[in-house]
Amino acid sequence: MSRAMGDIVGGWRRRVLWGTMGLHDIRQRYRRSILGPFWITLSMGIMVGALGLLYGTIFKQDIHDYLPFLAAGFILWGLISGLITDGTQVFIGAGGLIRQLPAPLSTHVYRLLWSNLITFAHNALIFVVVALWFGLNPGWTALLALPALAILLLNGFWMALLLGLLSTRFRDIPLVVANLVQVMFFITPVIWKPDMLPGRALVLDLNPFHHLVEILRAPLLGEVPALENWLAVIGITLIGWAVALWFYSAYRWRIPYWV
Amino acid sequence: MAEIQLDKVSVAFPIYNASARSLKKRLVGAALGGRIQSEAGPSVVQALDDVTLHFRHGDRVGLVGHNGAGKTTLLRVLAGIYEPGAGTARVEGQVAPLFDISLGMDQESTGYENIVLRGLFLGMSKAEVEARMDEIAEFTELGSFLDLPIRTYSAGMQMRLAFAVSTSIHPDILLLDEGISAGDAAFIEKANRRLQEFTGKASIIVLASHSERLVKQMCNTAVLMDHGRVIGVGPTEGVLRQYLGRTGHG
Numbered sequence: 001m002s003r004a005m006g007d008i009v010g011g012w013r014r015r016v017l018w019g020t021m022g023l024h025d026i027r028q029r030y031r032r033s034i035l036g037p038f039w040i041t042l043s044m045g046i047m048v049g050a051l052g053l054l055y056g057t058i059f060k061q062d063i064h065d066y067l068p069f070l071a072a073g074f075i076l077w078g079l080i081s082g083l084i085t086d087g088t089q090v091f092i093g094a095g096g097l098i099r100q101l102p103a104p105l106s107t108h109v110y111r112l113l114w115s116n117l118i119t120f121a122h123n124a125l126i127f128v129v130v131a132l133w134f135g136l137n138p139g140w141t142a143l144l145a146l147p148a149l150a151i152l153l154l155n156g157f158w159m160a161l162l163l164g165l166l167s168t169r170f171r172d173i174p175l176v177v178a179n180l181v182q183v184m185f186f187i188t189p190v191i192w193k194p195d196m197l198p199g200r201a202l203v204l205d206l207n208p209f210h211h212l213v214e215i216l217r218a219p220l221l222g223e224v225p226a227l228e229n230w231l232a233v234i235g236i237t238l239i240g241w242a243v244a245l246w247f248y249s250a251y252r253w254r255i256p257y258w259v
Numbered sequence: 260m261a262e263i264q265l266d267k268v269s270v271a272f273p274i275y276n277a278s279a280r281s282l283k284k285r286l287v288g289a290a291l292g293g294r295i296q297s298e299a300g301p302s303v304v305q306a307l308d309d310v311t312l313h314f315r316h317g318d319r320v321g322l323v324g325h326n327g328a329g330k331t332t333l334l335r336v337l338a339g340i341y342e343p344g345a346g347t348a349r350v351e352g353q354v355a356p357l358f359d360i361s362l363g364m365d366q367e368s369t370g371y372e373n374i375v376l377r378g379l380f381l382g383m384s385k386a387e388v389e390a391r392m393d394e395i396a397e398f399t400e401l402g403s404f405l406d407l408p409i410r411t412y413s414a415g416m417q418m419r420l421a422f423a424v425s426t427s428i429h430p431d432i433l434l435l436d437e438g439i440s441a442g443d444a445a446f447i448e449k450a451n452r453r454l455q456e457f458t459g460k461a462s463i464i465v466l467a468s469h470s471e472r473l474v475k476q477m478c479n480t481a482v483l484m485d486h487g488r489v490i491g492v493g494p495t496e497g498v499l500r501q502y503l504g505r506t507g508h509g
Contacts, residue, residue, distance in 0.1 A: 014379075016379060016384065016385050017379040017380065020376060020379060027367075028365065032367075096359075096362070097362070097363065097380075098340070099340060100340075100356065100358050100359050101340075101362065102338045102339040102340050102354065102356065169275075170281070170285070172282040172283065173282065253342040256335075256341055257272055257273070257341065258275075
């Protein structure tokens with residue numbers, strides 16, 4: 001256990017390295033294009049605009065209400081699903097480096113969190129535009145989004161540790177996870193609102209993704225998230241870290257053999 | 260003071276083919292009481308078998324042996340990449356592994372950016388890289404090319420860049436895998452001089468090589484490996500004779 005913790009602390013010390021690598025990850029994808037990383041912003045904008053108009057009409061929603069809701073939810077979903085699906089590849093993708101470079105393995109997890117956070121920052125611009133357009137002012141409540149973002153990243157960390165480790169050993173897991181994430185997108189209130197569901201179903205309360213999205217989305221829309229959302233997220237964080245740390249302590253040393 | 264102590268180290272690789280890595284096989288295997296699993300159980304390659312070695316300050320160690328004898332695996336254990344499955348490995352001092360010289364190069368970044376990136380990979384801080392930037396840039400002889408993305412470089416130019424950064428660090432323990440050579444004749448001479456200067460600073464060097472000339476030239480100790488076992492340790496001359504005797508060349 002102490003060696004696993006040492007690995008995670010050691011990874012944090014290499015922050016200049018993963019900071020640079022994370023930036024390169026983003027820049028490499030958009031190198032030599034005119035808009036550069038703002039393609040992330042643009043494609044998210046088009047997506048939110050199109051979905052907003054379509055589903056706003058289908059669900060007969062007031063666009064002033066619905067579009068900010070959708071924009072916030074969709075962008076957050078992008079962050080969460082990105083963390084999870086990239087998390088399954090975190091060690092596999094860095095195989096060459098892992099076999100050549102004696103660095104704490106968590107370095108690769110930090111790199112993944114960082115590059116996903118950069119992408120998220122580009123997407124967040126869309127929410128700012130939408131909020132300004134519809135005159136939505138969340139006020140000071142929006143500050144509640146900051147601790148929520150921090151705890152979300154903390155969850156992304158254990159998910160990448162655990163899923164990355166399991167995926168390196170069992171190569172079906174990334175495919176299983178990608179499918180599950182896709183299904184969860186439709187089950188979680190992202191394009192539909194929780195109050196559209198007749199009778200508060202278990203689908204909401206038992207869905208960890210609902211709580212994860214809600215603690216961040218509510219403050220962005222100027223609402224205070226329910227206490228139960230926060231409690232659920234704290235519970236997920238504690239249990240997730242405990243399980244991930246257990247696996248990571250036991251099998252971390254095998255990862256260079258598996259990649 | 261740098262020191263390396265390996266005590267009864269063994270490393271075994273499970274070989275997972277597609278079917279052994281698949282979750283389905285695992286689950287079906289469990290459901291059938293492990294019958295299928297035992298049939299398709301992972302085969303194991305014993306890469307290092309009961310290796311005990313001790314190197315001290317000033318040792319210049321040459322690892323010799325056939326392909327697949329375990330030289331690279333041993334280097335990776337020394338680098339701390341593989342934790343041995345059995346036995347203990349104690350390595351004291353800052354280790355710099357130079358295995359893949361082009362590791363961590365980003366084709367779309369400029370020469371300068373790559374110098375920084377590579378320096379960070381090798382464990383330098385950003386300030387350290389920047390302090391050595393002029394020296395590194397001068398050694399590459401690439402001049403204004405350093406402002407261009409390295410995808411515009413020839414293979415030889417990329418090699419020079421990688422070589423210059425890699426040899427600008429001052430580690431206690433230097434691990435070299437074979438094939439560290441760079442560029443045209445004039446550069447090779449310059450590189451050799453630098454390599455000598457560079458290796459002169461390290462406290463312990465472990466070099467895996469097939470070239471007996473290189474081993475003879477650089478090492479005062481040699482280790483002969485075969486099928487993951489150490490079958491000879493001692494002064495270079497004697498071990499090389501043993502090695503050549505086995506291959507039938509000598």
